[in-house]
Amino acid sequence: MHAPPPANPSLHDTMPDDQLMLAYADGDTNAFDVLYARHESALFRFVRRLMGIRLAAEVDEVFQETWMRIVAARGSFSPQGASWRSWAFTIAHNLAMDRLRLSGREVAFYAHDEDGDGLEAARLFSRGLLSEGGASSNAAHPSAEELAFWRAAGRRLLACLDELPDDQRSVFLLHQEEGFTVALMAQTLDVNFETVRSRLRYGLRKLRGCMERYLVVLERRA
Incomplete structure (x- = not known):
C-alpha cells in the first residue's frame, strides 16, 4: 500500500x-x-x-x-x-x-530554426560536438559577429539532426540534452549496451561531418 x-x-x-x-x-x-x-x-x-x-x-x-x-x-x-x-x-x-x-x-529536407534564433541549439552544439576546452557559446557578452556565428551554427545543427537516422538522433538527444548515460539509454530504449554506444558514436561522427565548417572555424579561434 x-x-x-x-x-x-x-x-x-x-x-x-x-x-x-x-x-x-x-x-x-x-x-x-x-x-x-x-x-x-x-x-x-x-x-x-x-x-x-x-x-x-x-x-x-x-x-x-x-x-x-x-x-x-x-x-x-x-x-x-x-x-x-x-x-x-x-x-x-x-x-x-x-x-x-x-x-x-x-x-523534403531543409534547414529550419525551431528555437527562433538558433541559440538554444547552439548550446547543444557546443556541449555535444566540441572537444573539451573548445570555444563555447556561453560568453557573457558575445559580439554581434559571435552571435551571428552561433545562430547560424545552431540552425545548421537542427538541420543536421534532421538528416540523422531516427535511432541515432534519439540517443544523441537523450545523451546530450537529458544527460542519460549509455546504460540508462539501453534500459530506456530496450536495446543492448553496445548497440546504444554504436548509435551514439555513428551519430556523433555524422553530426561532426555535417558541422565541419563550423568546427573548423572554432578550431582556428582556439
Missing part, C-alpha cells in the same frame, strides 16, 4: 519523481501538477527534436499523448522497474518513433 499524500502541498517540491507518481496514483492530483511542471519542457523539447521538421505539425499531439499515457498508467507504475524519468522518456520515445515509422522518409 502506498503512503498517503503529504498534508502540506509545499512538500511536493522536495519529493522525488517516483514518490510523486505513487502519490498521484493514490489520488493526490497536486503531485501530478508538480511532475508536469518539472518535466514539461524537457519532454516537449525531446519530442520536438526527435520528430524534426518533417512532423512538426504532430509534435503537440504526440506530447499530449505522452502525458495521457502517463496518466492512464499511473496505477501500474513501479519504481522498481525504472525511474519515473526513464519511464516517461520511454513512452515519449516510443510514440514519436511510431509516428516517424508511419510517416516514411520521403519528405
